[in-house]
Amino acid sequence: DIVMTQTLLSSPVTLGQPASISCRSSQSLVHSDRNTYLSWLQQRPGQPPRLLIYKISNRFSGVPDRFSGSGAGTDFTLKISRVEAEDVGVYYCMQTTQFPYTFGQGTKLEIK
């Protein structure tokens, strides 16, 4: 199984400042179709998760452009350019390249 490991590079975060979350997979997420099925989800308190980013760097419909994704192979990053109060929650990376699908352990974004 592919293990997904997340870290928060800076926490808690000051409103208006940037934040980054790192995600590393235990093996390459490049699919045989050459796509990399790495996505980022946001889960606000008391809510189901919501898709933010898919295939490493594609913002999902309605997601603010302060969210961006990058990376390749086994190392990926979610960046928030300027954190807002509504960004509080837990962020998950996940891979849908191969079964069993797996999630990172989650990274809690807190605001100072």
Add this chain to the structure above:
Amino acid sequence: EVQLVETGGNLIQPGGSLRLSCAASGFIVSSDYMSWVRQAPGKALEWVSAILDDGTKHYADSVKGRFTISRDNFKNTLYLQMSSLRADDTAVYYCVREAAVAGQGGGAFDIWGQGTMVTVSS
């Protein structure tokens, strides 16, 4: 409107069985990959099972042999039959759609239900 609505969660004794349902609207369940994802209280998300458009089924090792995923094409509904339930199956269970590879959300979980709570306890 595209949405998923789960029902069937309950308090159940260890060793018991339960069936979860997920009614879809705005899209056709049998045309997409569909999954169940669960989240134990205060814990991370855990993928449980998937059924592909061709009917192929996949399961997490933790539920293999105990849970069965299925769908009713006429009712446009996804199911999760759970048996031999254990305390560590206690979680909110989410029904999720996996977006088609070529479109918006390509290959990711783009539509989530609100979840249904399953509590396994005596």
